[in-house]
Amino acid sequence: MSKYDVVVIGSGPGGYVAAIRCAQLGMKTAIIEKYDTLGGTCLNVGCIPSKAMLDSSHHYHEATHNFTKHGIDIKGTVNPNLEQMIARKAEVVSQTCSGIDFLMDKNKIDVHHGMGSFVDKNTIKNPRTEKKPLSKRTKLSLQLEVNRITFQEWNQTKRELLPPPRRWN
């Protein structure tokens, strides 16, 4: 069983930022993600892919509506190539997710893939390790023990580690 000060369930913008901050504050930190890639809704299916597609459709709009005004003439028709747009979107998503892998490595955060669930207040189970082949990044452990930090204790630890709150007069 691996032991951690903090285990974060979910690697979306909420989870990965929390994990990085905990690691920066000196806590031994792990993150559990049920999907194969990190980044949650935002990076995989939400903000990033939707903005990548918007970017492509914006270029198409510019080419069909505004290029002539700027003195750019296109001979023939301009056709959207949806397959290529989707391939580019996939590449943007892949690069962005790799950026989160890099941040986890850089901050020495252990990444576990699988559906995390609580066994008790200090123990988290990750059943994926039993069922599916592990990616090379996944550490072998059936259970993670969150050694010291419960939510209340985390608040206490945070108070000890962080500078005192600024007072506004």
Ligand SMILES: Cc1cc2nc3c(=O)[nH]c(=O)nc-3n(C[C@H](O)[C@H](O)[C@H](O)COP(=O)(O)OP(=O)(O)OC[C@H]3O[C@@H](n4cnc5c(N)ncnc54)[C@H](O)[C@@H]3O)c2cc1C
């Ligand atoms: C189409 C779309 C476009 C969007 N565009 C924008 C935008 O432009 N700007 C913006 O600010 N926001 C945007 N959002 C919203 C943004 O995606 C969310 O606000 C953000 O992802 C929330 O982050 P989160 O970390 O709270 O949750 P999520 O990103 O949902 O991450 C939660 C993660 O936890 C994992 N998880 C959950 N339970 C478990 C478990 N038991 N074990 C292991 N893993 C688990 C999930 O697989 C997921 O990866 C968009 C959303 C959508 C759907």
